[in-house]
Amino acid sequence: MVVINPATGQLLNLENDREEDAVNLDTDVFAENSSVQFRYDLLDCRIDICSPEVLSVCADNFDYNDLRQDFIRGVVVDEVYKYKIFTHIISTEYAARVNILRTYDSVSKDIIHR
Numbered sequence: 268m269v270v271i272n273p274a275t276g277q278l279l280n281l282e283n284d285r286e287e288d289a290v291n292l293d294t295d296v297f298a299e300n301s302s303v304q305f306r307y308d309l310l311d312c313r314i315d316i317c318s319p320e321v322l323s324v325c326a327d328n329f330d331y332n333d334l335r336q337d338f339i340r341g342v343v344v345d346e347v348y349k350y351k352i353f354t355h356i357i358s359t360e361y362a363a364r365v366n367i368l369r370t371y372d373s374v375s376k377d378i379i380h381r
Contacts, residue, residue, distance in 0.1 A: 270296065271354055273304040278352040281339055312362040321350070 268290060270280035279296050297303060325338065339352060361378070365371045 268305060268307045269309060269354070271304045271306060272300045273302050276353045276355060278339075278354050279303065306356075309356065310364070312364050313366075314362065324350075 268280075268282045269278060270292060271277065272279055277300075279300065280290070280292055282290050330337075363370070363374045363377075365374055
């Protein structure tokens, strides 16, 4: 589940643990944002665009095991860096996560057959 500011697209919270029964959300999120949207129907295509400063943060924190779990959660929750993460949700275009050859084959066929 993701929590997004729908006006700006800013990612306010990210929860990837499907076994959790509850979501912990700081109440400051509601005070700082006039509108908050909870989304649980999105697929993460794992397409990331970042500034060069993000690479230096990753280099400084080499103990991150997983970019999604550790780094993004750290940036969203930690106020030290003052970085913001923004989302882009597509509804009419096509995007898919490709991490194995079978998925690549399926996506390629989808694109070829439009």
